[in-house]
Amino acid sequence: MTLSVRIIPCLDVTDGRVVKGINFTNLVDAGDPVEMASLYNTEGADELTFLDISASVAGRETTLDVVRKTAEQVFIPLTVGGGIRTVDDVDRLLRAGADKVSINTAALARPELIAEIADRFGSQVLVLSVDARRANTDSGFEVTTHGGRKSAGVDALAWVEKASELGVGEILLNSMDADGTRAGYDLGMIKAVRAISRVPLIASGGAGSQEDFAAALDAGADALLAASIFHFGIHRIGDIKGYLDRSGYPVRITGRA
Amino acid sequence: MIAILDYGSGNLRSALRAFERAGKDVVLTSDYEVALEAEGLVVPGVGAFGACMQGLKSVRGDQLVRERLAKARPTIGICVGMQILFAHGVEHGDHQGVGIWPATVEKLEAKVLPHMGWNTVDAATGSSLFKGIEGESFYFVHSYGVSDLGKEQLSNSSTLASWTDYDQRFLAAIEDGAFSATQFHPEKSGDAGLQLIKNWVSTL
Numbered sequence: 001m002t003l004s005v006r007i008i009p010c011l012d013v014t015d016g017r018v019v020k021g022i023n024f025t026n027l028v029d030a031g032d033p034v035e036m037a038s039l040y041n042t043e044g045a046d047e048l049t050f051l052d053i054s055a056s057v058a059g060r061e062t063t064l065d066v067v068r069k070t071a072e073q074v075f076i077p078l079t080v081g082g083g084i085r086t087v088d089d090v091d092r093l094l095r096a097g098a099d100k101v102s103i104n105t106a107a108l109a110r111p112e113l114i115a116e117i118a119d120r121f122g123s124q125v126l127v128l129s130v131d132a133r134r135a136n137t138d139s140g141f142e143v144t145t146h147g148g149r150k151s152a153g154v155d156a157l158a159w160v161e162k163a164s165e166l167g168v169g170e171i172l173l174n175s176m177d178a179d180g181t182r183a184g185y186d187l188g189m190i191k192a193v194r195a196i197s198r199v200p201l202i203a204s205g206g207a208g209s210q211e212d213f214a215a216a217l218d219a220g221a222d223a224l225l226a227a228s229i230f231h232f233g234i235h236r237i238g239d240i241k242g243y244l245d246r247s248g249y250p251v252r253i254t255g256r257a
Numbered sequence: 258m259i260a261i262l263d264y265g266s267g268n269l270r271s272a273l274r275a276f277e278r279a280g281k282d283v284v285l286t287s288d289y290e291v292a293l294e295a296e297g298l299v300v301p302g303v304g305a306f307g308a309c310m311q312g313l314k315s316v317r318g319d320q321l322v323r324e325r326l327a328k329a330r331p332t333i334g335i336c337v338g339m340q341i342l343f344a345h346g347v348e349h350g351d352h353q354g355v356g357i358w359p360a361t362v363e364k365l366e367a368k369v370l371p372h373m374g375w376n377t378v379d380a381a382t383g384s385s386l387f388k389g390i391e392g393e394s395f396y397f398v399h400s401y402g403v404s405d406l407g408k409e410q411l412s413n414s415s416t417l418a419s420w421t422d423y424d425q426r427f428l429a430a431i432e433d434g435a436f437s438a439t440q441f442h443p444e445k446s447g448d449a450g451l452q453l454i455k456n457w458v459s460t461l
Contacts, residue, residue: 001422004375004394041447046375072274077396077445097270099445122304124371124398169371169398200373222369252375252394254448 002250006046006223007213007237008202009230011036013082014054016062020180020228030231037070037078040230043237044254045076049102049172049225052082064096071097081129081172087116094121102127102172105145108152108159111166118167127202128168132156132189133176141189148176160193170200172225178206180228185216194220210235210243217249258282259458260295262321264312272301272335275444278451279458287316297461298325300438302337306346306362306401309337310354319355326357329435331461336399339431339438348401357436359410360403360428367424370400376441378429381417386432386439388456393449395429395441402427402440 011018011033018030030036037048048070052063060083067080080093081102090101107113107128117126135142141156160171173193175186185206194201203221207213213224229235241251259276261269263285276283276299286292300322302309313319322342325332334342345361346352354362365372375394380387404427406418413433421429421440430439437457443450 001377001379001420003372003397003423006374068270071268071271075271075275075444075450076447077398077442094268095270097268099268099271122308124373124400125303170373198369200369200371223374254393 004046004250004252005217005221005244006202007044007240007251008047008049008223008225009040009045009237010049010051010204010225010227012051012053012227013063013066014052015059016066018231019053020231033066034069034073036231037074040237041074041076044241044252045237046223046252047077047079048074049079049081051102052080054083064092067093067096067098079127081127086113087120090117090121090125094125100125100127100170102129104129104131107163108143108145108154111162114163114166114168118169123167123169126168127170127172128160128163129172129174130156130160131174131176134186134189139192141192144176148179156189157192157196160197164197164199168199170202171197172202172204175205179204181206182208182229182234184208184212185219185221185224187215187219190216190219190221208234210240213240214244214247214249217244258284258295259297259299259461260292261285261299261301262292262313262316262318263287264316264318268303269301272299272444275451275454276458279455281458281461289317289321292321293324293330296331297458298322298330298332300332300334300338300342302335302339302341304337306337306340306348306354307350307352310341310346310352313341313355322355322357326436331435331457332437333457334438335444336440336442339440340401340403342436342438343403346401358406358431358433360405360407362401362403365400365402365423365425365427371398372400372402372423373398375446376421376423376429378441379420380430381419381432384417384419384430384432385460386430386437386453386456387419390449390452390456395439395443395446395450395453397421397423397441399440404428406431
């Protein structure tokens with residue numbers, strides 16, 4: 001019995017549609033979120049992540065509806081992030097059918113939000129999303145905001161340590177340098193965060209080849225998140241899992257029993 | 258009819274849909290009589306042991322579960338809904354559980370917690386929950402568990418225990434007459450989880 005590594009497709013949702021760009025810009029339409037969630041479930045996704053990048057209140061309401069519809073059809077864990085500012089926002093998402101929420105900017109602005117959410121719903125619902133890039137800080141990595149365009153003025157490792165003390169259940173580490181490039185995960189960043197964190201670590205940003213997934217696991221990731229390579233059919237989830245399985249990594253292959 | 262006990266805990270929508278897939282009418286309820294008379298009762302649970310126990314008591318769920326036990330009415334606990342059926346939990350202080358089974362729910366000793374993700378289960382021989390899905394993976398998310406069932410203290414010697422491993426061995430599921438429980442989330446465990454739910458429903 002071994003815990004499997006998790007493959008997590010991420011769907012960036014705005015106004016009810018999945019979109020994807022490079023380095024968070026040049027967004028193109030990639031499909032219907034509920035249909036895509038269902039397809040990825042069939043293909044063996046271990047979890048799903050919706051990132052709500054809507055700018056408007058109407059867009060957020062649409063996303064809640066997407067979460068509801070998805071949770072009715074897809075029986076694997078669903079994480080929703082984007083625009084979460086308060087404990088009530090979390091409550092609404094959980095009631096709509098989300099199992100976890102990821103928070104980012106709001107926690108940087110007010111770190112106590114982490115403890116407030118963890119106290120009310122438990123740490124296991126809370127994923128801290130860290131958008132980091134290489135920079136001249138103590139650890140060599142800094143936190144960014146606005147999709148990697150602005151420095152948050154915070155050292156990435158110091159932030160992970162602080163957030164862990166406040167009670168996050170998992171860390172989603174996004175490399176802003178690698179995002180959308182398909183040139184590989186930032187392995188140095190994964191290693192650095194793994195070394196100081198005792199909660200599960202999801203690596204994100206830069207997945208291109210099958211070997212990239214294995215390399216991120218070797219660097220210490222527990223789960224691997226990717227978007228564009230799945231949306232645009234460069235790799236199928238089943239192919240990545242097959243490759244990892246043949247390479248000796250524990251993966252969940254459905255229907256093998 | 259199946260009742261899912263609503264005592265303010267977590268995402269019940271998925272549980273509702275998943276149990277509906279097994280072909281029964283399902284209600285979310287905090288009504289004592291409805292939950293007592295239901296053919297099957299689901300005790301969910303997300304969050305900390307103490308907070309869940311407090312929520313359970315606020316709808317007299319502890320009394321309800323004991324009454325269903327006395328009447329041998331099928332009941333299944335899920336995740337923290339399993340943990341609070343045990344005698345004690347040590348998450349954020351010492352808490353008393355419902356006490357259906359004598360063991361204590363303790364913090365797992367693992368390098369990375371929570372134990373989060375898909376893990377396989379060493380299903381008990383003769384298990385009806387795992388029938389046909391013995392080799393499948395199920396979705397776990399927890400930092401506490403039962404590593405010592407204290408089997409000599411169990412009232413029913415035919416109790417079936419299924420185990421899993423994550424740096425240490427701990428209880429994944431228990432089947433004890435009309436009462437069952439799973440540490441993992443069958444309603445989040447894809448097709449294998451839906452099959453486990455169907456297996457439970459077929460025993461009602």
